[in-house]
Amino acid sequence: MDILEEACKREAANEKIIHMEIGQPGARAPATVIEAAQVALSDGYFGYTEARGIAPLRDRIARHYRETYGVDILENRIIVTTGSSAGFSFAFLGAFDSGDRVALTAPGYPAYRNILKALELEPVESPVEEETRWVLTPELLEWAHTEKPLKGVLVANPGNPSETMMQPVALKALCESTRDLGITFISDEIYHGLVYRGETASALNYSDEAIVINSFSKYYCMTGWWIGWMIALEALVRSIERIAQSLYICAPDISQRAALAAFDATPKLEVVKQCYAKNRELLLDVLPKIGFNELLPVDGAFYVYAGVRSLTNDSSNFARRMLAEAGIATTPSADFDHDRGPGYLCFSFAGLHEDMVEATERLARWLA
Numbered sequence: 339m340d341i342l343e344e345a346c347k348r349e350a351a352n353e354k355i356i357h358m359e360i361g362q363p364g365a366r367a368p369a370t371v372i373e374a375a376q377v378a379l380s381d382g383y384f385g386y387t388e389a390r391g392i393a394p395l396r397d398r399i400a401r402h403y404r405e406t407y408g409v410d411i412l413e414n415r416i417i418v419t420t421g422s423s424a425g426f427s428f429a430f431l432g433a434f435d436s437g438d439r440v441a442l443t444a445p446g447y448p449a450y451r452n453i454l455k456a457l458e459l460e461p462v463e464s465p466v467e468e469e470t471r472w473v474l475t476p477e478l479l480e481w482a483h484t485e486k487p488l489k490g491v492l493v494a495n496p497g498n499p500s501e502t503m504m505q506p507v508a509l510k511a512l513c514e515s516t517r518d519l520g521i522t523f524i525s526d527e528i529y530h531g532l533v534y535r536g537e538t539a540s541a542l543n544y545s546d547e548a549i550v551i552n553s554f555s556k557y558y559c560m561t562g563w564w565i566g567w568m569i570a571l572e573a574l575v576r577s578i579e580r581i582a583q584s585l586y587i588c589a590p591d592i593s594q595r596a597a598l599a600a601f602d603a604t605p606k607l608e609v610v611k612q613c614y615a616k617n618r619e620l621l622l623d624v625l626p627k628i629g630f631n632e633l634l635p636v637d638g639a640f641y642v643y644a645g646v647r648s649l650t651n652d653s654s655n656f657a658r659r660m661l662a663e664a665g666i667a668t669t670p671s672a673d674f675d676h677d678r679g680p681g682y683l684c685f686s687f688a689g690l691h692e693d694m695v696e697a698t699e700r701l702a703r704w705l706a
Contacts, residue, residue, distance in 0.1 A: 341657055345667040356697045357689060359657075359667040361498075361641065363559040364689040365610045367596075368603030371560065375596040384591040389582040390575075391418025391567070391589060395598050399567050402601060407540045417568050417578055418589045418597075422528050424582075425551040425568035426450065426492075430457050431581050432574040433522045433549065438489035441482050443474050445643065445675035445682070447498045447526075462488065465677070472500040472634055473508060476515035483519050491516060494526040495541075496533060496638030499674050499684045503536040503637035506543070513545040524549045528566075531557030531607070533638040534615055542569065549574075556639070557607060558600040565593040614640045617687035617694045624698040625685075629705050640688040643671070647681040649705070657683060664704040666697050 345355045366372075378384070390396065396416040403411045419425045426449070434440065436458040442450050444463040451461040464478045474493055482488060493512065495504045504512070516523040525541035525548050541548035553566030570578050582588070621642050625633060632645030650656040654670040661667050671682035687694055 341661060341667050341669060344658070345661060348661070348665070354665055355661070356666050356693050356700070358685045358687070358697060359669045361556070361639070361686050362561045362688060363556065363610065363640075364693075365559045365613070367560050367563065368558070368600060368606050370599040370603045370606075371558070371563075371596045374599035375592055378592050378595045387588045387591055387594060389579050389588050390414075390416070392591075392594050392598075395594050398598055398601055403540070403542065403569075407543055409540065409542045411542065411569055412572065414575060415569050415572055417570055417575065417582065418594060419566045419568055419582075420564045420586060420589050421555060421566045422526070422551050422553040423449065423453075423566075424585075424589075425553075425566055426453055426524075426526075427457075427585075428568060428578045428581055429524050429549050429551065429570070430454060430459060430490075432570065432578045433524075434459055434489055439486060441474070441479060441488050441491040441521075443472075443493065443497070443500075444677070445472075445499055445671065445679065447494060448673040450492055463676075465675075466500070472497060472502045473504045474512060475508070476511050479512065479515055479521070480519065483521065488519070488521050490522040490524060492524040492526065493541075494528070496529045498526070498529070498639060499641055499643040499669075499671065499682075500634045501529075501637055501639045501641055501643065502635045503533055503538065506537050506539040509539055509541060510544040513541055513548065517545060517547060522549065522571075523547065524551065526551050528553045529556055529639040532611060532614065532640060534618060534636070536637050538638075547571065554597050554600055557611070558597075558603070559607070559610060560593075560597065560600065563590075563593040563596065565589055565597045613691055614687060616691055617689070618642075620691075620694055620698060621685060621687055624702070628698075628702045630683075640686055642685045642687065643674075644683050644685060645681055646683050651680060653680050653683050660701075660704065664700045666700055 550569040554560040630644040634643040657670040669684040671679035
């Protein structure tokens with residue numbers, strides 16, 4: 339976010355900046371979503387909805403799980419949230435008590451750690467390695483649990499920032515391990531739909547006891563509408579509902595009505611995904627040729643997590659120089675991984691293809 343702020347200042351001074359720091363789709367929300375919002379606006383009245391979200395949207399989300407994963411989800415387990423961020427807060431508040439330990443991966447999305455700490459929970463970071471294809475294994479989880487008991491584990495699949503898609507057999511094994519150890523499993527599936535290789539499965543395919551978080555922000559291109567959902571444990575639904583009522587009453591009415599139409603936009607969204615795939619191929623081809631010799635798997639999402647240890651030992655300073663000298667905004671990775679992060683950068687390829695082409699050309703000149 340510091341890089342974004344500096345990039346915006348430079349843009350205000352008429353510099354052309356290529357944004358590769360924020361995980362935000364470059365495409366607009368689908369036409370079906372815009373049309374649904376316009377219809378809602380013509381109605382002229384917006385109010386509070388049920389804290390769990392409007393019934394038609396919850397029903398449509400349940401249908402999505404039947405059609406996409408072959409899983410029947412009770413409608414009363416579905417809670418519409420203000421983006422995935424609210425879903426994580428609800429899961430942590432509903433499932434854990436102060437002082438509980440929750441396992442995470444390193445590298446991993448820093449907001450998990452920050453929210454846990456704010457709620458007086460203890461994040462337990464397990465470093466993942468190339469040997470395990472950058473995913474959490476039952477062995478790593480059991481080791482952390484043996485050291486001191488865990489109450490929960492949170493896994494992003496595809497990973498963020500590793501972008502590794504945990505394959506069904508590995509996901510099943512982890513689900514079984516959490517069940518055997520009595521650990522609550524929270525699955526961040528916000529990048530489902532944006533998978534380029536490997537199979538996609540939900541944690542719900544292997545465990546009815548998993549909590550799943552998702553959002554309309556990424557695949558559905560609705561960043562800024564602040565609308566997402568979670569599949570909660572049935573025993574936690576009432577508690578989470580009351581927390582939602584107390585924090586913000588409900589997700590925005592207009593965003594809920596618009597999101598209902600997002601599921602009808604799959605053909606258009608697949609075209610957007612094809613653009614991401616083209617950007618992905620470009621970066622995977624060019625980055626190693628210009629000095630980025632270590633790239634983690636890019637199975638899904640729209641990021642490349644790139645090692646820069648052959649170029650610098652301080653990715654934060656490197657990213658600031660890249661912004662100032664090449665006009666490219668990227669994310670330094672110290673917050674993703676406190677120990678190894680200074681040796682990595684994260685590039686988002688969610689923007690327009692012509693911008694990605696220009697970015698690679700600028701990088702090549704800058705590093706020459």
